[in-house]
Amino acid sequence: MKLAYYPGCVSRSTGKEMDVSTRIVCAALGIALQELEDWNCCGATHVPSELVSVGLAARNLAQTDLPIMTSCSICYSNLRSAALTMEDPQVRAKVNAVLTKKYSGAQIRHALDVILEVLEKNDELITVPLKDLKVAPYYGCLLTRPRGGIDQPEFPTILEKLIKTLAAEPLDFRLKTFCCGGPIFMPQEQAAEDIAFLILKEAKKAGAEVIVTVCPLCHLMLDAKQKALEQRYGEKIGIPVLYVTQLVGIALGLNPDELGLEMNAVSPMPVVEKVYEKMAEEA
Numbered sequence: 001m002k003l004a005y006y007p008g009c010v011s012r013s014t015g016k017e018m019d020v021s022t023r024i025v026c027a028a029l030g031i032a033l034q035e036l037e038d039w040n041c042c043g044a045t046h047v048p049s050e051l052v053s054v055g056l057a058a059r060n061l062a063q064t065d066l067p068i069m070t071s072c073s074i075c076y077s078n079l080r081s082a083a084l085t086m087e088d089p090q091v092r093a094k095v096n097a098v099l100t101k102k103y104s105g106a107q108i109r110h111a112l113d114v115i116l117e118v119l120e121k122n123d124e125l126i127t128v129p130l131k132d133l134k135v136a137p138y139y140g141c142l143l144t145r146p147r148g149g150i151d152q153p154e155f156p157t158i159l160e161k162l163i164k165t166l167a168a169e170p171l172d173f174r175l176k177t178f179c180c181g182g183p184i185f186m187p188q189e190q191a192a193e194d195i196a197f198l199i200l201k202e203a204k205k206a207g208a209e210v211i212v213t214v215c216p217l218c219h220l221m222l223d224a225k226q227k228a229l230e231q232r233y234g235e236k237i238g239i240p241v242l243y244v245t246q247l248v249g250i251a252l253g254l255n256p257d258e259l260g261l262e263m264n265a266v267s268p269m270p271v272v273e274k275v276y277e278k279m280a281e282e283a
Contacts, residue, residue: 001118005069007035010217016260017243030118040059053078054091057079057083071214112143113150127252128252134210136203138212143214197233219241
């Protein structure tokens with residue numbers, strides 16, 4: 001399988017572990033990624049003009065005839081939204097008027113969907129089954145929007161399917177599509193932190209040993225800020241938050257360094273050790 005790869009801006013900053021784990025996992029699964037040569041911001045939610053946002057995304061989409069894969073749910077949502085908007089002939093004409101490479105259509109895929117497709121056909125690639133590992137699937141609010149993409153917006157199940165494929169146990173996590181609070185963090189910091197801590201508390205209540213996410217902003221709120229939130233609210237959480245590509249990489253037997261696990265704020269190494277101990281017991 002050969003796909004164009006759109007890393008997204010956070011792959012160069014706060015989401016390096018997402019990019020690192022995406023590349024190594026795809027290589028292990030035989031997915032050939034061809035990074036877009038001259039990609040730019042996807043036109044993320046902070047761009048006030050819809051036309052400018054669509055134009056930024058369309059410039060990326062026009063660079064290749066291959067299906068385009070990204071592992072960031074924000075980028076996935078924005079690229080898909082732009083593709084839908086570009087179906088309007090008037091919008092397409094305005095945008096193409098300023099593009100060197102003209103947009104003529106695109107297929108956008110998320111790494112989660114691609115990885116699940118490969119593993120469902122080749123489950124022998126899972127060399128370290130995540131047996132008995134209790135995982136809280138956390139979608140956030142953008143992966144399944146706009147409607148018609150990777151899964152249904154209200155009741156998605158694709159993360160649960162992948163978790164089961166890895167032999168882990170997906171928890172019935174009632175806040176799995178709840179917003180992490182990240183989009184309002186700058187103007188409403190306390191409200192955003194209240195939301196993030198509520199999600200972490202619910203995951204702890206559900207018995208989660210790990211939370212898996214597909215969004216770098218959600219990862220930032222739940223992982224990077226977790227210790228500060230524990231101090232603020234006076235309650236220990238201590239749950240690692242992994243990108244879906246990191247969780248898959250563990251099941252593929254990849255080295256923790258290759259997956260960027262040392263970059264996670266809450267160390268997932270106790271989880272990794274438990275997985276290998278369980279496998280040793282059953283050997």
